[in-house]
Amino acid sequence: MIPLTHFLIVGACLFAAGLYAVLARRNAILVLVGIELMINASILNLVAFGRYDKTLYGGQVFALFAIVLAAAAVAVALAIILNVYKFHKSVNPEDIKNLKD
């Protein structure tokens, strides 16, 4: 039996890697990948804590929902990135400053 802590450590590492990617990468696709990594880290936590709910499997159910939502979010995000690319001819987040007023 693998102890819960290990799952949590792996999840935290995944989350940290994802966070780093989101904050530091110079490519919007890779930022999206970072987001996916963070989502998966949280899903891993859900599944790991799901062990304590043997009757309803709440953790697993929420994990499934989260996977579906992540897939949808990726689809939308990719579409946004495509449009951004068409507009700016770049996917580097440094070049995109239009979120200012």
Add this chain to the structure above:
Amino acid sequence: MPATALTYPLLAALSAVLLPFLGFLLSAALGKKAGNGAIAISAISLSLLAAGYAFSQVWNQEPIHVQWNWFTVGSQEFHVGLMLDNMAVLMLVLVCLIALPVHIYSAAYMKGDPGIHRYWTYLSLFCFAMLGLVVADNLLLMYVCWELVGFASYLLIGFWFTKDAAVQANKKAFIVNRIGDLGFLIGIALTYSHLGTLDTGALVAAPETLPAPWLTVAGLAFFLGAMAKSAQFPLHVWLPDAMEGPTSVSSLIHAATMVAAGVFLLARIFPVFNETVLLVIAATGAITALVAAYFALTQFDIKKILAFSTISQLGFMMVGIGIGMYPVALFHLSTHAFFKCLLFLCAGAVIHEMQHIKETHGLAIDPQDIRNMGGLRKYMPLTFAAMLIASLALAGFPFTSGYLSKDALIVHSFEWAALQPGAAKLIPYVLALVSMLTSFYILRLLAKVFFGAFSVASANGTIRPHEVPAKMLVPMLFLAGCSLFPLFSIHPLNDGHVWLMQGLTTTVSTLPPLRMLHLVIPLLTASATCVAATVAWHWYVNGRYPLKTTGLFYRLSQNQGYLDTLYDATVVRPILRLSRLLLWTDHYIVDRAVNGLAALGRSFAATAAWIDQRLVDGLVRLVGKLAWGLGNVFRRLQTGRVQHYFTTLFLLILVILLYHIVVLL
């Protein structure tokens, strides 16, 4: 109870008073256009007619008293009104009768003066003030007119205000008169506080109401007022200096207006005086008469001689008041008004001619100095005749009006002295002596001016003085007629027949008559007059002048008793020193204190300004800067880059987490 309705005599008196005032207003409004004096002359002529009518209706009839409310202070009502009795209408006519010839004379005398329009304005004001004074029924109104008389005389004495001497003279007249005005005011205040009224008619009650010491004080205070106005020793010093005004003005001041006011006041409020005050008045009058006559002996300025003669005659009138016979004083005032006015007009004519000679021949002479005249009898016969009549009247020669009044005065003073103890018995003898001195100095004047040789002509044979124009001669001849006896009495030698005194004596308790005196005194004074005249003739006309001009008594007389020097040393200079001291105090102590206070205020204000700018404004600015600085910091967060937003979000969450860990655990 006085009436309030107007009757014809009242209307006449009122218009007699107000017409000169109207003339004053019109002349003042028209300015230079009123230069020919038509307004002033017609005003005074109409005034004379009105006064004459009022006189004819009131003289020896029931007095008319009219009164209106003037103003109310608290519950005290003050009245304004006219009191027409014999005394008032007599003075009313007298003032107008003297003023009219003076006005006509002035038209010629002042012709060509650049300020002549002012002259007419002032003259009308002067007449108005004097006429108002004589008809006023209460002391307050009298005081107002009294002050107006003083003010108008101030303007007229200083008429030629570019001359320094004239300015000094009118200042002196004004200041000396102020001393007297103060006395008058104190008298009014005392009367009011004890009697509760200012009506002159109510003063009869004064001796019973006022405590004896206060009665004396009030009487002396009133007399002080009259002393200054009527130029009594030692307050007479303003009158000789007042000769700086035009001669026509001097004649008016000396005859009917200014100096008569004091005598009239004393006659009007006569019931106030008790024995003590009357004795003081008589003594002052006698001293004044003697001293002024003594000063007149050696003067060389023709107008100064006449001025001292006026002072001396005013002394006679004061004695008349002092012996309780104010009708005699008023009688002498009336006769004196005519002949003194005439004397001045004649002197004016002579001065006018001398001035003319001085200008046409370019001589450096003083036109008023009698040493430059002489022999004018041949050149100006009519002026000489008028002057002779006036001089004889002044000397109290029989058949003149002056004889009647002066002898009446001396006789009554002898009658009075017979009842007095001690030194008061001397007073009539002083008067007799003065009357001798009077004839001496007036004969000296006549001799120096009209007899002998014309001293200027002896140096330059071509000079020939001329008679003055008719406009000046007619008033002079008219006054000469009035200076003779028929105007006053049908009997030329007996003062018992004088209508004027008979009209006034009704209210006075007469003195016990001494029959002998009425025969002896006139004889004695007339012969003394003749002796004095002979001596003067011998000395001055025949040129046998026996006296050294360096003797003490001569110099004392010449310098008017050194009174001016005395006043200068004891009053004027200490006051000037005091005022300089006060000026110094003002400059160095008061001003410094004020400046120091101002500097203190300024430094305090500067501190306050510093606090305001640095502390208060600083605080406000600090708040502004803080907001700006915070905004500046947070502005940097909004970079528009999504990754920066994420970073911020992450850090914020981290902070919240840390807070929870640190605080909540």
